[in-house]
Each structure stands twice: as C-alpha cells, then as structure tokens.
Amino acid sequence: MNILLTGASGFIGRNIACQLSAAGHQVRGVSRSQGFDFCQMQGSADWLPLLDGIDVVINSVGIIGEAATQRFTPLHTLAPQALFRACHEAGVRRVVQISALGADASAFSAYHLSKLAADDYLRSLDLDWFVLRPSLVYGHGGTSSALFMRMARLPLIPLIGAGQQQLQPVHISDVVATVIACLSAPQAKQTLDIVGNQRLSFAEWLQCMRRAQGLAPGRVLHIPLMLAMAGTWLGRWFSPLLQPDNLRMLQTGYLADVQPITQFLGRSPRALEPQLFFLDATTTTSAGSAT
Template sequence: MKILLTGANGFIGGHIRQALEQAGHEITPVSRHYGFDFQRMLTPDDWLPHLQGVDVAINSVGIIAETRGQTFATLHHHAPAALFRACVMAGVMRVVQISALGADEQAFTPYHLSKKAADDVVRSLPLEWFVLRPSLVYGEGGKSSTLFRCMASLPIIPLVGDGKQRIQPVQARDVVATVLQCLQAASARRTLDVVGAYPLTFVEWLQSMRRAAGKKPALTLPIPFGLIMASAHIGRFAAPMLHPDNLRMLQRGNTADVQPLAKFLGRMPLGVGDAP
C-alpha cells in the first residue's frame, strides 16, 4: 500500500513508520523534517497534491504542550480536519486517526478537546475511519518514558499527591500492532481505546520501572497536589510534561476496558513488565 503518515518523525509516528517500511509499504512521510509546516496545511487543497495514489492516511501528529509556533488547535484539530476532508475528495477512504485516551465527552483540557474535535470531524465523514485512543505510551524514544524512568531511579521517588492515580500504560509495540490491524480490518468506523493489559497506580508503575532496572523498591515522598500544581506553573518550562493540564489529566486517571482491543488484535496487549 501507499500510505501517507503524518508525524512520521515523532515518537509514535516513528515506530509506525518503521513497522510499515518493514512490512513493505510505500510511505509518504509528513513532518517538519520533510519540509511540511502544519500551519500551512489548513485547507483540503493544501493536502490534495500529497494524496495522489495514496491508499491509506494515518495521522499521528501530537504535542503534549503548546509553544509559540505549535498550538493544539492547529496541530490536533484544524490541519488533521483539512486532511480528512481532502481524503474524501481524493478517494482515500481508509483513515487512521491517533487520538488520546480521555478525548471523550468528559474532556476538559485543551489537549483532549483539540484531539476530540478532530475525532468528531473524521467520524462525520464518509470514510472507513478508525479513531485510536492510546493511554500513556511507553517505549524506545519516548520523552515521557525517559522522565518517568528518571523519577523511578531516584533514591526517594516524589509522587503527585498520594501516587494512587489509575493508569494503564501501553507499549508502543501494541499501538503499532493496532495501526497495522486497521489496514486490513474488514469493518471500519470504529473507536478503540488502546491500553495495556491491566491498570495499575502511578506509584506501582514507577516501582515496576525500578524492578526492570534491577533496583529494589524505593521510598516514596507524597507531595500535596496543590503544591505540585503551584510549582508546575514554573516547572513546565523545564519539562512540558509538568504542565498543570497534564497533571490534571493524570489526576483524573487514564484507564479503559481492554477487551475490545484484545478482540481487535486477536490477543491481549502487553502488560507492564512484559518483554517487548
């Protein structure tokens, strides 16, 4: 297949690109690395020249925090929406949208709301669409994975509040497997939550990282959520993951029923600690 892949040099997009190339697909990569500026890709006409002969479009663009030149509205909503409409015009019927777990009716942050806005657009169009909503994705090259591993390596682990936030991290390998399955699935027009095999608490995840590194469990230091939020307004400039909105999303929790994904893949996704 000839596949247009946005975000081809990002964390998730890079893993997808590698798997598609290994499977023998022809990739049209779209990212700043290849000279594409999403600020200038806001109408279907901007996308149509790049969709000639394309069989499938996969949108994996995503940012965790805004900068002066990159906004949620543009990267998560307006540019992807223009791509989806262009796919209808070009006859590219199968579209895979990489959204995020939490981009639903309870969404409350600009991150989730912008993802949901694009999801709603693709769902409204006469396309064979898939909306994939991954939980926290971890794997080689992930910035959040690096941050959490650093936290886990400390002799005393600082926690957001009591550290009992419920999460369901998913390995990048399973996100890629889900995308590959979307290419051949007979039935489309589906929204799938892409999560790991089971939920666990944030502190359990950090301790599991220590075990994976051959370290014993560490002492923990709960930090009141209010204090964390106050410091995040400064800390976000050093680490975008510490943006107050990201902490609010963590506090809300990030879990879902794994059975629909397991049925789609034909197997259970990997759990924390399973070999990739």
Template sequence: MKILLTGASGFIGRHLTRKLQSKGHTVIACSRKNGFDYTRMLSKKDWMPHLNHVDIIINCVGIIYETREQTFNSLHYQAPSALFRAGTDANVKRIIQISALGADDHSSAPYHITKKSADDILRSLPVNWFVLRPSLVYGRGGKSTAFFKHLARFPVIPLMEGGLQPVQPVHINDLTDCIMHCLVSADTNITIDVVGAHAILFKDWLQLIRTSENHSKARIVSIPFKFCLVTAWLVKHFIPLMQTDNIRMLRRGNYSDVKPFAKFLGRMPMDIYTGWRKL
C-alpha cells in the same frame, strides 16, 4: 499500499514507519523537515496535491504543550480536519487518527478537547475511519518513557497524592500492531481505547521501573494536588512534560476496558511487567 504518514519523525511515527516498510508498504513520511508544517496546512487545498494515489492516511502529529506558533487548535484540530476532508475528497481507502485516551465528552483539557474535535470531524465523514485513543505509550525512544525512567532513579520520589492514580500504559508494539490491523480489518468506523492488559497505580509503575533496573523500592512522598500544580507551573519551561494540564490529566486517571482492544487485536496486549522487560 501507498500510505501518507504524518508525524513520521516522532516516537510512534518512527516505530510505525519501520513496521509498514517491513511489510512492503510505501510510506510518504511527513514532518516539518520535508515541508509538512501543520501550522501552515489548515485547509483542504493545502493537502490535495499530496494525496495523488494515496491509499491510506495515518495522522500521528501531536504536541503535549503549546507555544506561540504550535497551538493545540492548529495541530490537533484545524490541520488534521483539513487533511481528513481532503482525504475523503481524494477517495483514500482508510483514515487512521491517533487521538488519545480521555478525548471524550468528559475532557476539560485543551489537549483532549482539540483531539476530540478532530476525531468528531473524522467520524462524520463518508470514509472508512479509525479513531485510536492510546493511553500512555511506552517503548524505546518515547519521551515519557525516558522521563519516567529518569524520575524512577531517585530513591525518594515526590508524587501527587501518593501516586494513587490508575494508569494503563500500552507497549508501542501493541499500538503499531493495532494500526497494521486497521489497514486490513473488515470492521471499520470504530473508536478503540488502546490500553495495556491491566491498570496499575502510577506509584507502582515507578517502583516497577526501579526494580527492573535493579534498584530497591523508592520511598514515595505524597504531595498535595495544589502544590503539584504550582510546582508544574514553575518548572514547565524546563521540564515540558510538567504542564499543569498534564497534572490534571494524570489525576483524572488514564485507563479503560481492555476487552474491545484485545478483540480487535485478536490477542491480549502486553501487561506492563512483560512489556517493560522487553524495552
């Protein structure tokens, strides 16, 4: 099939491109390098010329923090909505949106709110759609994977409220297998929370990373939430993942019922202990 993949140069996009091509699909890999700048593709007419004979659209563009040019509204909402509408008009067979766990009615962070707005547009269109909401995705080449590995190297780790937040990281292979299944699944028009087999406390995940690299367990120092917010505000320009909204999102927890995902995938996704050893 001919697949238009946006965000193809990113962590998820690169893994997915390899899998799609290995199965014989033709991938139109879109990123800013080859002229697909979301900040300039905000209406249907910007997308229509690129959709000739396209069977499937997969949207993997996203940012974790805003700059003056790169806003959540344009990247997460306006450009994808225009792409989804253009795809529907061009009669593509399926549209797959990579959203994020937490992009729901309870979200208060602009990251999530803008993702949910695009998800809602897609869900309203007369096309076969999939909204995938991954929790933290880990794997080779992932920015957050590298960040957490780095953090876990310290023998003493300061964590918000002792790192007691539940997270349910999912291995990149489970996410890409899920996307591959979306290409052929008889069930369509579904929203799926893409999560690992079990939830784990954030502090235990960092200890797991340490022990998998043959370090002894770290001492965890608990930091009050408000102090974390101030620290994040101070360091966010040097450590982009440390945004105040990301601190709030972590505090909310990042987990879901795995059963619907396992049913769609046809197997259980990897648990973090097995998955991390495969990195």
C-alpha cells in the same frame, strides 16, 4: 500500499513507519523535520498534492503541551480536519487517526478537547475511519517513558499526593499492531481504546520502572497536589510535559475496557514485563515475545 503517515519522526510514528516498511508498504512521511509544518497546512488544498497515489492516511502528529507556535488548535484540530477533508475530496477512503484515551464526552483539557474536535469531524465523514485512543504508551524512545524512567531512578521518587492516580499503560508494539490491523480490517468506522491489560497506580508504575532498571524499591516523597500544581506553573517553561493540565489529566486517571482491543487484535495486549521498557515495536517483534 502507499501510506501517508504524519508524525512519522515521532515515537509512535517512527515505530509505525518501521513496521510498515518491513511489511513492504511505501511510506510518505510528514512532519516538520521532513519539511511540513501543520501550522501551515490548514486547508484541504495544502494536502491534496500529498495524497496523489495514496491508499491510506495515518495521522500521528501531536503535542502534549503548548509552546511558542506549537498550539493545540492548529495541530490537533485544524490541520487534521483539513487532511481528512482532503482525503474525502481525493477519494482516499481509509484514514487512521491517533487520538488519545480520554478524548471523549468527559474531556476537559485543551489537549483532549482539541483531539476530540478532529475525531468527531473524521467520524462525521463518509470514510473508512478508525479513531484510536491509546493510553500512556511506553517503550524505548518515548519522551514520557524517558522522563518517568528518570523519575523512578531518583533517591526519593516524587509522587503527587498518595500517588494513587490510575494508569493502564500500553506497549508501543501493541499500538503499532493495532494500526497495522486497521489497514485491512473489514469493518471500519471504529473507535478503539488501546490500553494495556493491567491497571496500576502511578506509584506502582514508577516502582515497576525502578525494578526494571535493577534498583530496589525506592522511598517516595509525597507532594501535595496544590504544591505540585504551583510547581508546574514554573516547570512548563522547562518542559511542555510539565503543564497544569497534564497534572489534572494524571489526577483524573484514564482506564478503559481491554476487551474491545483484545478482540480487535485477536490476542491480549502485552503483559507488563521489565524488558519491554527497553524495547520498541521492532525489537519486541524480533525478541520474539509477541503472543
């Protein structure tokens, strides 16, 4: 198949691209580093020339925090809506949208709301759509994985409050496997939460990453929520991840039923194993730990 993949240079996108190419598909990548800026692609006319000969579109562009010209509305809502509209006009029927767990009626953050607006628009079109909502994705090469790995190595692990925020992390290989399955799934028009099969607290998550790096359980530093919030007002100037809204999302915790994704994949998502932190989708497959 000929596949247009946006965000092809990102963590999730490049893992998808590798697996698609390995399976013999032709991938046309779209990202700033490939010469395309979503900020400049907000009309369907901007997309139509790129859709010539394309069978499937996968949208994997996203940001976790706003910075300079990188804003949620153009990147998460306006450009994807223009792309989906162009798909409708060009007759590209199958569209896979990478959204995020929590982009639903409970959404309160600009991150989730901007994704939800694009998801809802796609769901309103007569296309063979899939809206995929991954939980926190881990594996080699992920920006948030790298940050958490560094935090886990600290002599005192910083936790917000008691560190009991709930997570259900999923390995990158399961996200890629879901996307690949969407290409041929007979039943489209599905919204799927891509979650791991284990629920754990943020404190357990960091200790787990610590163990994976060969370190003994670490001592923790409990930071009161209000102090952590105050810290993000400064931190956001250093990293888009350190935004007050991201802390609020962490506090909320996002969990979902693992059964639908298990059914869709025909197997359970991978159990959390230490070596998975160091593997991406390709190396996981070649390491033979797929079930």
